[in-house]
Amino acid sequence: MSFPVPHHDHGACVRAAMAAAEEQCRRRGARLTDIRRRVLELVWGSHQPVGAYALLDALAKGGWSAAPPTVYRALEFLQAHGLVHRIALFNAFIGCARPGHHHAGQFLLCSGCGSAVELEDAKVDDAIIAAAARNGFSVTRQTIEIEGVCATCRAKGQEQ
Amino acid sequence: MSFPVPHHDHGACVRAAMAAAEEQCRRRGARLTDIRRRVLELVWGSHQPVGAYALLDALAKGGWSAAPPTVYRALEFLQAHGLVHRIALFNAFIGCARPGHHHAGQFLLCSGCGSAVELEDAKVDDAIIAAAARNGFSVTRQTIEIEGVCATCRAKGQEQ
DNA sequence: GGATGATATGTTATAATATAACGTCCGGTA
């Protein structure tokens, strides 16, 4: 929701995400299989978007013998159930902290630390829908990827 | 600026875009070479984003013997000078109707006809910068790609 | 429990997108 502090208890992030995913799948009658669960954990390895082939390597290191379709299928499932989002700019994937919540798919991407943070800003949402409507356009999906520098990285850059 | 009417005089779009490009390059002392000019014309072949390899094929049909780097270099140049934008969602490229103008990179993408229209909406821009600032984030670049259905396609869909 | 259909996974191959690396040409300039 807000930018991750550098040395936070990330294990807590992962546990919360996995619990939310289990809950979300239970509610929707979706099967969070071993592979899907493992891929989701790997996506949550950091707050940075991860590429499919990086996930593949990570799976392999865990002894999971997997080919590209394995990872892409898992990611497809996770996206379909709102557990993971794709960052189009980077061809990479990031965990969703609030599955089930309304989300428009708004991301802040820090070019310093590589972190991605999901935004749920109603004003941005409204402004976009209004601008679209003014052009006779009805919105079905938003992809909003904002590159820039987070507070932590800006502070680091200036202290030199 | 607004959605293209189905049977408009597209030649006029192309001529205007090419003139604007010549002017922009002149002002900036950039060399709009034959290949770059040709690629830009091809990008303007429609109001739909075009993939790099489609451009490559089109160049080949014009007898231009080109390899991928040729097209990617031309696209890189055109992007650098604001003559072309990349649509991250589609790995494709679209001409900019107003090079030199301030543009935040906001696009409406119709899933019916495939058209892409660039928006320059200050309210969207403001809302995003404000939302980013609230998270201590300073924006350097926006990628806003809004999928949906344009007025023309919606009308077509309903008349059945 | 065994048959059955749907869903999930394994496996191989290949498609689609993008870049690295290096040599050559060409246009302007001293």
Added chain:
DNA sequence: TACCGGACGTTATATTATAACATATCATCC
């Protein structure tokens, strides 16, 4: 003319993603 830097040609390869088909697993019904 000799030089320099940007532009281009060419080959190879990296990166991302999907097609196609075989096999396995799971849930359900009898």
